[in-house]
Amino acid sequence: MQEKIQEIKEQLQSKVKEITTLNDLNDLRVEFLGKKGSITELSNYMRELSNEEKKEFGNLFNAIKNEANDLLNAKKEEFELEELQKKLNEETIDVTLPGTKLTVGGTHPLTKVIDEIEEIFVSMGYDVVEGPEIEQDLYNFEKLNLPKGHPARDAQDSFYITEEMLLRSQTSPVQARTMDANTEKSPIRVICPGKVYRRDDDDATHSHQFTQIEGLVVDKDISLADLKGTLEILAKRLFGEDREIRFRPSFFPFTEPSIEVDVSCFKCGGAGCSICKETGWIEILGSGMVHPNVLKGCGYDPEKYTGFAFGIGPERVAMLKYGITDIRNFYTNDIRFLQDFNRVEGGE
Amino acid sequence: MRLSKKFVSDYIDINDIDMSELAEKMVFAGNEYEEMRPFCEATGLVIGEVKECIDHPNSDHLHICQVDLGEETVQIVCGAPNVRAGLKVIVSKVGATLPGGIVIKKATLAGTESNGMICSLAELGLESKFLKEEDKAGIHELPDDAPVGADALEYLDFDDTVIDFELTADRADLMNIIGMAYEIGAIYDRPVHIPEIRVKEQGDDINNYHKLDVATENCSIYLGKRVENVEIHESPQWMKERLMACGIRPINNVVDISNYVMLEYGQPLHFFDADRLKDHILVRMAEDSETLTTLDGQHRILKSSDIVITNGNEPVALAGVMGGLSTEVENDTKNIFVEAAIFDPVHIRYTSKSILRSEASSRYEKGIDPNRTELAILRACELLEKYASGTTCKGMLVYDQAKKEDKTISITLEKINQVLGMTLSETIVEDIIRRLGFTYTKKDGYEVTVPTRRLDVNIKEDLIEEIGRIYGYDHVVGTLPVVPMKRGRYSKKATMMKEIRRRLEGLGLYQVITYSLVSEQECNLFVNQEHERVEVLAPLSEDKKIMRQTLIPSLLTVLDYNLSHNNKDIQIFETGSVYYKEEDYKEETMVSGLLFGNYMGNTWQGNVLKVDFYTVKGIIENILQYFGLNGRYRIVADETKKDMHPKMTASILVDNEEVGYFGRVHPKTNKKDVYVFEISLDRLMMKKVRTLKYKEISKYPSVHKDLAFIMPKSMESEQVMTILRKVGGRLLTEIDVFDVYEGENVKEDEKSIAYALTFQNATKTLNDEEVTEIFNEMIHEVESKLHIQLRNK
Structure with missing residues (x-):
């Protein structure tokens, strides 16, 4: 009996090795484990056995049945795996073909700079305010201590619309408007971004339309040192933590004292290079302490209040930061130019 | 404004100061410059005498010259038409450099050795506006008494340094050399010396010849002097050099003196030919469409905003902007009427804007120190006596309504430190006030007296700027404003x-x-x-x-x-x-x-x-x-x-x-x-929007149904959707178009639009009857109201 079982077992083992398809496997299952299968038929011997022998045979029978099942199942798994592998192989794609173009647009570089500056100041408690682009001579000049006939008006050749109305030549009129509109004459902390216009012919460094951001702080005990501290934060945030700033005396009719501000060159760190014209410093903005005539003209008592103001040109900042050499690029809007700015800044 | 080292050295001793250092210090005092350079960028120039000059045998224009340079005599081949024996010339020796980086080398010209070059003024790099015809055509001829072998640049006074400043609009006081001297004096803490003016006044009384009337408030000072019997010729070399260094072309001694004094004192002058001017000088506003032919020969139509000098009848000069042709100083002029006046800046500005921005008008526009007017006119007379052999008449025509008192500004140390955010001591502040040439008295704070030359210093803040810039803004240590915390806002x-x-x-x-x-x-x-x-x-x-x-x-x-x-x-x-x-x-x-x-x-x-x-x-x-x-x-x-x-x-x-x-x-x-x-x-x-509030998503299942209508092509889908929405009410939660069809099985002028509808009840499960009822009602409403048919009905 045992020999018989051993024979069937060996038969099965050798046949399993030979088969190549799932169908063969099914045939084999029928041949050995089907109703008339050679293993199933072994049970016919049961009748001829004693009770004691039956028990022994039962154990042997179950063992070979289980063994056969395991063998066939293992083979089945093997076949299925092969099948799957074949299917996967057929599904191979060329991962190097281009991906779907999901166009997400981008922010204009000038807006990027304006956003960045606005965020710096908003985080310091400044409000962002706006003013009209078509402005009165009164606000654009007169309230800023630039009466008609003042020689400093030459520096800002303006587009007039009537004798009293013009396209604003600076964002400074928003200073005067903000102070004027503050009926309580309470402290002010604002920045005013916007478009300005001057009668300059367009070339690589001049544009008849450009942007400016004006900053104004009016409060008790505001000093030149406060201006410096504030602009230091701006310079470091815009051009890197290692930057320093330098004050040079200058003249603007609406500030006294007036200050021209240089930032240490972010390219060479102050050693001198082509960007800073070998000086180690780059001029970035004009600023100063609000002129008492401006305060007075807008209803603030200059004996009680002092303030500082500054004006920065986003074009200049963007040109320096990103190495743009022609200001006209901002206004021709070549899509490739715009695309270049459609990414995080990186750097530090 | 260009600063000539030689010129300013008349008033302040800066011989030991490196000019590039001075330029940098000026920048940090608020005065930017465009350029600093030697007046003449050449080296190794000596005075030579042409001892012998023969025509070159192999050339139709070259000459072979033997030139005595003092220590040696060299052979130079020269092509200039005016080279000749006996001439004193400027010689650029072998090894010398000329502007543009040219180095003079030993050369062979048409087969003859040449050891150097005889120079023209053009070759010395003088701006072309300073060159006369003869300077362009040939070599420069030095006077007979020029010392052979001496340094030619020194002899010509060309060994000067020039800094071209770009002044800010407020610094009218720096538009003259004396003002520059005060500025340098403040920066370096050095004294300024103004030489005394000596006029001989040996002529008749001016009142015998001229009378003055001023009939406009736009002229605050008008002074007149008469200088007789002037001789017109070239100016001395030092004066010509200083004018050129400051960017002004030398003309003749008389014209040059008026420019020289303007550069020196910042007070523009005008010289009239006294005989052509006649006796009466009347300053008034022009009448509209009055005319004047100006110095440049232009016939100008005047406006009532122009200030004019008249001879009592008609204009002879546009005040502060340009003289008239009829009273111009010419080579045969004998007697001169010298005008020194102050006109209203705004009027000058308007006139000059439409006519010409000149050295004079740009000074008037920014303002003139009223205490310089008399000094300037006397200085002009002194120079006319000295360099044009003139005789100054006694007396002066005077119209003077100007305020000439120094200004006083009250200020406290506390205020200075508050604005600057510094802690300057009394000693420092007092020292800076002194260096600026201001004076002070101390009571409750300072009473600072500011001279009239500083037209830009009028209020406390101006004075604070002066102290800050002379002390140096690099001493300011950044702080942040001490202000209440608040959130910044966007509009x-x-x-x-x-x-x-x-x-x-x-x-x-x-x-x-x-x-x-x-x-x-x-x-x-x-x-x-x-x-x-x-x-x-x-x-x-x-x-x-x-x-x-x-x-x-x-x-x-x-x-x-x-x-x-x-x-x-x-x-x-x-x-x-x-x-x-x-x-x-x-x-x-x-x-x-x-x-x-x-x-x-x-x-x-x-x-x-x-x-x-x-x-x-x-x-x-x-x-x-x-x-x-x-x-x-x-x-x-x-x-x-x-x-x-x-x-x-x-x-x-x-x-x-x-x-x-x-x-x-x-x-x-x-x-x-x-x-x-x-x-x-x-x-x-302007559209008010409700605040965002979350609405619970329905827990109950939704029912989806599709339907399509055949409608005329011209019908808008919105018409159908409006009815569907109306009938669906709240239970219809979504409606979408999933197909628009034209073509086979649809008539040519028709289209089929298929809608996908989603029904859902927020509070309970929808049953089929409810949905079917609404759905049928939708079809009925659309068909009856729009007269179109459900597709595949």
Whole structure:
């Protein structure tokens, strides 16, 4: 009996090795484990056995049945795996073909700079305010201590619309408007971004339309040192933590004292290079302490209040930061130019 | 203003100071400069004497010269036509350099050895405006007494250094050499010496010849002196050099003296030919359309805002701007009437703006120290006596209404330190006041006396700036304002613009910024002339003269630019103002966009989304929904929009008010398949939006049903949808179009639109009967109201 079982077992083992398809496997299952299968038929011997022998045979029978099942199942798994592998192989794609173009647009570089500056100041408690682009001579000049006939008006050749109305030549009129509109004459902390216009012919460094951001702080005990501290934060945030700033005396009719501000060159760190014209410093903005005539003209008592103001040109900042050499690029809007700015800044 | 080292050295000792260091220190005192350079950029120039000069045998113009240089005699081949034996000349020796980096080497010219070069003034690098005809034609001829072998630059006074300052508009006091000396004195703490003026006054009394009347308040000082029997010739070399160093062309001794004194004192002078001027001098405002022929020969028509000097009848000079031709000093002039006056800056500015900005007018415009006028006129007489052999008449014509007292400013140490944010001591502040040439008395704080030459220092803050800049702003240590903490805010409009910008960028559009000023042609596009335009008075060009009333033409310009640079797919937007004249000028903020070409997709897979009306509509709806306007907006066909395709344009209504429009550009305006939109942000901003609040999602299952109708092609889907929505009521939670069909099985003038409906009840499970009832009612309502049929019925 045992020999018989051993024979069937060996038969099965050798046949399993030979088969190549799932169908063969099914045939084999029928041949050995089907109703008339050679293993199933072994049970016919049961009748001829004693009770004691039956028990022994039962154990042997179950063992070979289980063994056969395991063998066939293992083979089945093997076949299925092969099948799957074949299917996967057929599904191979060329991962190097281009991906779907999901166009997400981008922010204009000038807006990027304006956003960045606005965020710096908003985080310091400044409000962002706006003013009209078509402005009165009164606000654009007169309230800023630039009466008609003042020689400093030459520096800002303006587009007039009537004798009293013009396209604003600076964002400074928003200073005067903000102070004027503050009926309580309470402290002010604002920045005013916007478009300005001057009668300059367009070339690589001049544009008849450009942007400016004006900053104004009016409060008790505001000093030149406060201006410096504030602009230091701006310079470091815009051009890197290692930057320093330098004050040079200058003249603007609406500030006294007036200050021209240089930032240490972010390219060479102050050693001198082509960007800073070998000086180690780059001029970035004009600023100063609000002129008492401006305060007075807008209803603030200059004996009680002092303030500082500054004006920065986003074009200049963007040109320096990103190495743009022609200001006209901002206004021709070549899509490739715009695309270049459609990414995080990186750097530090 | 150009600073000549030689000139300023008359008033302050700076011989030991390096000029580039001085220039840098001036910058940090607030005076920027454009350039610093030697007056003449040449070295190794000596005075030589041509001992022998023969024509070169192999040349038709060269000469072979033996030139005595003192220590040696060298052979030089020279091509100048005026070279001759006996002439004293400037010789550039072998090894010497000339401007432009030229190094003189031993050379062979037409076979003859030449050891150096005889120079013309042009070769020394003098600006061409300073060169006379003879300087351009040949070598420079030195006087016979020029010392052979001496340094030629020193002899010509050309060994000078010039710094070209770009002064700020307030520093009128630095537009003269004495003012520069005071500034340098303050920076370096050195004294300034003003030499005493000595006029002999040996002539008759001026009142015998001239009488003065001033009939305008725009002249605060008018002084007149008469100098007789002048001899006109060239100025001394040192004077010519100083004028040239300061950028003024030497003419003759008399003209040069008037310029020299102006440079020295900052007071412009005018010299009249006294005999042509006649006896009466009347200063008054011009009459409209009065005429004057000025020095440059131009016939000028005057305006009533011009100040004129007249001879009692007619104008003889435009005050402060230019003299008249009829009274000009000429070579035969004998007697001179010297004018030193102060005119109103604003009037001079207007006159000079329309005629000529001269050295004189630019000084008048910025202001003149009234205490210099008399000094200047006397200085001119002194120089005319000395260098033009003139005789000054006794007495002076005087009209003087000017305030000449020094200014006093009260200030405290506390205020100075408060504004500067520094802690300067009394000693430092007092020392700076002294260095500036100001004086002070101490009581409760300081009473500082400021001389009239500092026209720019009038109030406390001016004085604080003076102290700050002389002490040095590099000492300021940055602090932050001590102010209450608060949150910075963006305006509602700024916030909205940022939101819409980010949304449109997310939808694939690039932000552009274009010019507000447009051409007439652009201004006529897309807008009817319902709003009056804003035009600039003096446009720079025809294409930038009107403030735009729509952003779309500018976007089309950007499209054209990009297409001509081979950028194919353009999706852009801009946020910006448009401008109307109205009663009081109005600006409206718009967001506009342009889409052209392929929007998104993958070309090789064949699933590219080409921009069409519905792409733009998707973008518009996305924006409107983002702004919380779902259910409140309608997109309505609009045939009225100018320059838009009448059948492919829709206006956008929110709460039944138009906020904008979009669609395809009219093929007559742009042949390409271009889509644009424009929305008024101002109008959109007026729409109040409910606060965002979460609504529980229904827990009960939803039921989906589809239906399709056959309808005429001309019918709008919205008509069907409106009925479906109305009948569906609250239970109809979603409605979508999933198919639009024309073609087989549908008549030629008809279409089929298929709708997918979702029903859901928020509070219970919907049963089939309920849905079927609504569904049947929908079909019935649509069929009976619109007279169209359910498909496949």
